[in-house]
Amino acid sequence: MRFRSSSGLAAIVTAAALALTGCGGGSGSTDSSTSADGKVDGTGKTLNVLVNVLSQYPEQQKQWQADIAAKFKAETGADVKFETFASANDELTRIQTSVVSGQGPDVYSLGTTFTPTAYATKAFVTLSDDDWKKVGGKDRFNPATLGISGPDADHQAGIPFVSRPFVMAYNKDLLAAAGIDKPATSWDELAEQAKKMTKDGTFGIATGYKDNFDPWKFIWAMSVQAGNPLVDGNKFKLDDPTVKKAYQTYFGWLTEDKVVDPASVGWSNSNAVAAFASGKAGYLMMTTSSSIPTLDKSEIAGKYEYALMPTIAPGETKSKSDGDAASILSGDNIVVADYSKQKDLAFAYIKLITSKDEQLNYQKIFGDLPANAEALASLTDPKLKPLADAAAKSKATPFTGAWGDMQLGLLNVTVQSVPDLAAGKVDEAALESRIKDSQSKGQASLDRASKG
Amino acid sequence: MSTDASNEVRLAAESAASRAAHSAADASSQEPSGPSSPRRKGLSERNRPLWMLIPGGVLMIIIIVVPLLLGIFMSTLNLDQYTLRKWVSAPFIGVENFVEAMTSSPLLHSVWLSVSYSLLAMVVTLPLGIAAAVATQNAFKGRAVIRSIFLIPYVLPSFVVATVWRTMLQPDGIVDKALGTVGIDVGLWLNGPQTFWTLVLVQIWASWPFIYLLALSGLQAVDHEVHEASALDGALWWNKLRYVVFPYLKGPLSLAFLIGMLHHINNFTLPFVLFGVPAPADVEVLPILTYVTSFQSFRFGLSAAMAFISLVLIAIPLFVYLRAVKLDDAESPGAKK
Secondary structure (H helix, E strand, C coil): CCCCCHHHHHHHHHHHHHHHHHCCCCCCCCCCCECCCCCECCCCCEEEEEEECCCCCHHHHHHHHHHHHHHHHHHHCCEEEEEEECCHHHHHHHHHHHHHHCCCCCEEEEEHHHHHHHHHCCCECCCCHHHHHHCCCHHHECHHHHHHCCCECCECCCEEEEECCCEEEEEHHHHHHCCCCCCCCEHHHHHHHHHHHCECCEEEEECCCCCCCHHHHHHHHHHHHCCCCCEECCEECCCCHHHHHHHHHHHHHHHCCCCECHHHHHCCHHHHHHHHHCCCEEEEEEECHHHHHHHHCCCCCCCEEEECCCCECCCCCCCCCCCCCCEECCEEEEEEECCCCCHHHHHHHHHHHCCHHHHHHHHHHHCCEECEHHHHHCCCCHHHHHHHHHHHCEECCCCCCCHHHHHHHHHHHHHHHHHHHHHCCCCHHHHHHHHHHHHHHHHHHHHHHHHC | CHHHHHHHHHHHHHHHHHHHHHHHHHHHHHCCCCCHHHHHHHHHHHCCCHHHHHHHHHHHHHHHHHHHHHHHHHCCECCCCCCCCCHHHCCECCCHHHHHHHHCCCHHHHHHHHHHHHHHHHHHHHHHHHHHHHHCCCCCCCHHHHHHHHCHHHHCCHHHHHHHHHHHHCCCCHHHHHHHHCCCCCCCCCCCCCHHHHHHHHHHHHHHHHHHHHHHHHHHCCCHHHHHHHHHCCCCHHHHHHHHHHHHHHHHHHHHHHHHHHHHHCCCHHHHHHHCCCCCHHHCCHHHHHHHHHHCCCCHHHHHHHHHHHHHHHHHHHHHHHHHHCCCCCCCCCCCC
8 A cells, every 4th residue: 555645644543543542541530429328329320230141041131130220220210231241251351441441331240260360450449348338248248259359358359249159960869779878078989989870871970071161170179178279379389299189080080980971071061961961970070050950951850969079189088178168169259340430339239239139039040149148048949058058168269360370271281181081091291291381381370470 | 253354355255256357358358459458557547546545544554553553562561461451551571572472482383383284274175176166167057056055164154163063073973973883983083183183174174165266266267269279279178277277277376375374374263162272282273372372361462472473474475475476466467478
């Protein structure tokens, strides 16, 4: 392309650059429309809320949003506008653009493990005591759920909304047929029981080695239960023997114990759910309440139950973690954008949706457990009991902006080991070198985090 | 990503086709009406309304030049999730990102993977596409149907192609079962060293119709007289194909090669959906590496440096190639004179 005037071109570039950087300002003044009785007057205002799409329940979600919007309007006079994101990537993109430009939704819903990364951007409000009061007080929440709201009790940005703890499901008939009277509480016992159930095309355990999340959750859980929380101050501890032991146990189900379907090297979690739903597996590992709709429609409806996953590390006789670490602390947190000009309104919205009644209502529709302590305690359905237990015994993953890299490293060890797994043997030296590789990457990331 | 690329490719295909047709028309009209052509050329040279390019030019600056400059700027910053919020004032670290990308990241390995996989896919798709185009050149009953069927892989979105193939290639999936009935056990498709060949295979399946399309456009440009003349000279089919038809295809196919290579190297959707993230080490191609660095490790500066390095690496052979085949010269659309 030839342009007659290069100065014209320069002007255009400058103008465009200015236009792009111009939206980088954004201030954080809070409106002061709170009246004396604590009611927020938001007449004529609109609160923008970004939530994840619940693809299992599209209609119900729309209905729920409409109901909440109506209630919020009645309470504060303000409208709520919901926007949705379909995937974690979508959300990340939204957060990035909002963080950079200083404008966007007022309220975000975040997955728990993503909260540290979001916190590291410093783009969200760290709640003061006063702010906590505005959302109904810190003590209205199940204490375990606050574990990943911030780096310590005084710096918390994430307000718990729902819990989605991980449990295992077991097939009552298969366990009974193998003479097992109650589900395993240690990983060693789990492998033993699984061996008893493995025969004629039925396997003791259903799990997906190619899932994008499950593998690191197993390794994390077994390591934490063996007393290694993976991050110790400024040290990443993936090269600890407990981690190797965890990988060996996890891979061993396939290579040594032979209690999982060999095809599961290519499975994701949903394949494992399908295998369990067809009655071909004794245990379904690492599942949440979201598997209820699938399982209740399957041929094992009524024949399965949930239980806490084992809390005693491989080769141990009791849990060495403070708290049982039955599950990673999983669910959704809500954060308020720092640039929001209507923070009080945002807090009022959060107060509404974390109230006991709304939380119970949400549980009834979508299955996620309440983060509200009172609501959680009032659940009586026996099927939900182990889930509620797991929610109370959940433990947070390390709160650091480097967690994304660490999780990737944990997962990468499994991804690169899958060919060995399929061949039936994971070479110890190869496993060690993969762990070492992830260790050095994770440590580098942690070093940056401590500087940042 | 892929939709952009395929749009671009489609446009290019259309323009190549129309250009080829145009040149053919030009060539045939020039001989009888010699005196009219210099006048036409003079008009278009003298009073070209260049100002009409401004809207397009401005758009190009906003969507290409500005992001490119921003990307280069970002590559000199220590930009990660800790500094993202005030990114303009992120610490300036000069060429450190470039040094890290070249020395302590898998970038060069990724470049090698990307280029070799693209070349392999290209080398296989070229003869496939040409053969398909030649086979459907002469009219026969049902030709329209066959031609449409040939285009199916091309019109399917990358995401769909990758999802379908991923399902078929699962362990104990339909491909394994089919091969199993004839006693072949290939092993894992979606993990381990074979993933590279899986990627090449799926890429070939998805992209040969593009070569076919451009080859077809080249064939349309072959004048009827040429066919007649070669028939009069007694040329048999191979000689006719080799010395008469293929020279016409050189332009469109060079273009197809170029665009196809760039498209493969930039293809993110296919490996991402097929293998997921983190990808097996054998398919950690450039777009995947850049993506992981940006959106899993949040090293935006480093990934901008990676992207820039790969841009330069790709631009060098591209430039040489463009000069060599004179594709950037609109007046000679490849046809051998």
